Amino acid sequence: MSLVFAIFLPIIAALLIPLLFKRVSSIHTGWFVLIIPLLLVIFYGTYISTVMDGSTYVDELPWIPSLGISFISYIDGLSLLFSLLITGIGTLVVLYSIFYLDKNKEKLGNFYVYLLMFMSAMLGVVQSDHLISLYFFWELTSISSFLLIGYWYTKDRSRFGALKSMMITVFGGLMMLGGFLILGIIGDTFSIRELIGEATAIAGHDLFVWALVLVLIGAFTKSAQFPFYIWLPDAMEAPTPVSAYLHSATMVKAGLYLVARFTPIFALSEVWVWLVTGIGILTLFWGSFFAVKQTDLKAILAFSTVSQLGLIMSLLGIGSIAYHVTGDLVTTFTFATFAAIFHLMNHATFKGSLFMIAGIIDHETGTRDIRKLGGLMSLMPVSFTIALIGSLSMAGVPPFNGFLSKEMFLDAVLNLQHFDLYAMDSWWILFPIVAWIASVFTFVYSLYFVFYTFRGKYKPEQLPKAAHEAPIGMLVSPGILATLVVIIFFIPNFFGNAFIKPAVAAIQPLAYKVPSDVGFSIKAWHGFDSPALYMTLGVFLVGYLLYMTIPKWRAMYNALPSKVSLNGMYDGIMRLGDSGAHRFSSIYMTGSIRNYFVYMFAAIIVLLGGTMWIKDAFAIRLDALAPIRFFEILISILLIIGTITILFTKSRLTAVIALGAVGYTVALFYIIFKAPDLALTQLVIETVSVALFLGAFYHLPKLNKHEKGKEDRGFRLGNFLIALGVGVMVTLIAISSHSQKLIPSISQYYKDTVYSEAGGGNIVNVILVDYRGFDTLFEISVLTIASLGIIGMITLRLAKKRGARKIENK
């Protein structure tokens, strides 16, 4: 099986799902789906041993060869770890969903198609080596996540959450695309591996920081970092398997993957180090602080996910400091990368199991509201055990894997003291302090989550269903994950060697050539001299005190966050965009044709005048002008009199007659300028159009009212100025263009050949029917269309009523 095919396998399989769902109704569709991730996890499993030794694999499928775009699947330590997470947890989630979703009540066809689509997209994101195909899969994750969040589309909250996550992640995705394009242009390649190869050259480019910031916005929105995390709590309206899969283990880690993958390119910049570390720490604190406020089980977990993602993000940031230091310090800081990847794996295990437990509680009691729950320990002992393992691991308590990664995190943050960038002096101390406080809150919400649900008094009267233990099938997946939580604690170095070291070698290619160079080993016990140990003890102590007193200090949330609400800001922006756009368009789109004419004429003045001004094209030359004859003056005066009459007359009839006079005067002009064909046509056409005008005006309603002269058309300064402006502008342009004729006229050719070539004497007519007969052909087509249009309007009985009303409005 080729690697690219493996990426597309789920989405190809998804095509069969609706068929199976429709035809095979006796078996839950999930059982068929289960084969796909299981097959893939075995497939990727075969790569573990060789990738451990430093091998990488590439497989390419050309997509748009002329633009150099192809699907390139690149397997190294980092993408293999993510692929295994995606397919492994995917398998467990599908298994869980088989028992969670009822095959008779739910639209399983939709669910599994979206889920498989998402799986393909996610595999594509982590394996793509080409920036454009990476972006392609990235947006596919956004879309499939949107579909999954809105799975219960009849609920308002689901649709709101889906839209919100879509808006934010697609915003980030587009920013990221911008960053990718800049990166591709300055590096002259879209292959990530090749970009890493020329990282130093790229870092010197002016646009480098822009690419960095844009790519980071993409990563931050996807990974729910501050301030973009707000979509994640609302995404909890999705079915729980989706929350467990997308919003804890995989999609939200796409941003982390991106940061890790681009570290070798961007880490050369100090902006990167501080943005990633700073935003990560802030998110860690913010998420953990607000998790205690939540009363919905999944909301607690959502904020906890935000917080843990911030932790991993900050570790990746600290890890990228390794690019700025030399000697032993390189190892000191790459240790943070090691911790990041380790925690990433741990988080996927315990958070996945916790989400599944939250789903079980929801499924078996009918509510996720922690205020209604309590005393479920004896009713649901297995769920309680799993939840306890997950929560304690999240809190960082031994003997669970969260303890190991939390210790490593505190170590890494303390290591910041060895690093002096931007003259930090003692400011570095802020990082461990904030990290420690965040850890305390993590401890508090972990206990809060598990004990407020399972301990205390059982309140059956508040529960929609009588609580009881979940079916065994539903408990298998969280059980496996919880077992992994414990196993990883006891044999961390097995996982370290197999998964973490190859990934670290991929993120830090300068420091480590092959995975075996990564010299870290994970120890549960660091000895008494480790400051992290005392920090952890402090976390336990203060956390426990805070947990015991939750009811006393939780009231402060009610006062505080309503003021500092990013959701409020998001809603405000959306409302502002909506109503602002509406208000803006209703300002200029008045529906009055008068105003639109003002815009058009003003645009003519500004654009033409501006162009002429910028190009310095105004010119007046008098030497090429012909002498003025008496008749010309006379006819001009007639013309001007006619025109002014049209403007100032109060009677329509006068205006029509004056218009006719102008038309006949123009015909006179044609005569004295020796254009007999034009004069003939002008005379006849003018007659016809004046007759038509009169015919139309005769039918106007309330003709008398206007004739009495009560209503004047009135004088408007704005209209006057615009009319004047257009007139002056056109005159100036006409004079200027006449004054600077750059090329001779083509008419000499017509004069020379009209008889010999075209066999005619009347140049005008020969031009019309012979030289440029094409124009005439379409002009008579225009006439035909006009006549057909009039037939249509009159026989359809629309023209009279509407036309009359509009003219009256004037």
Place this chain on the structure above:
Amino acid sequence: MKTNDLIIQTTTKLVFFIIFLFSIHIFFAGHYTPGGGFVGGLLMSSAIVLLLLAFDLKTVKEMLPVNYTVVTAIGLLISIATAAGSIFFNVPFFTHVYDYFNIPLLGKTSIHTAMFFDTGVYLVVVGVTMTIIQMIGGDE
């Protein structure tokens, strides 16, 4: 309000043919002197308009039982056919040819394919103008 329009009706019967002939003249003369299909067509329609003014819509329709939409269509077809005919002789679209022929009564005359094209223009102009005027005039 039907008045006795004897004078105008009698005059029209006479003048109509003069205008008609003038229109034909201007049409044929168009290749050498001012005129052509467009003006010719307009003059022809003005002759018919004169009929309309002197008599009424119904009478004129009886006198000239012509569907002007069809006239327009035929004119357009003639024009396009003239232009398209050239492609059968392996020359570009819209290539005109002319030659001199000895025609009985007229003697040596030049026949130019542009004239056929102009005929199309003539018919279209007549058809369009009359369609518009009849349509608006017939509308109550």
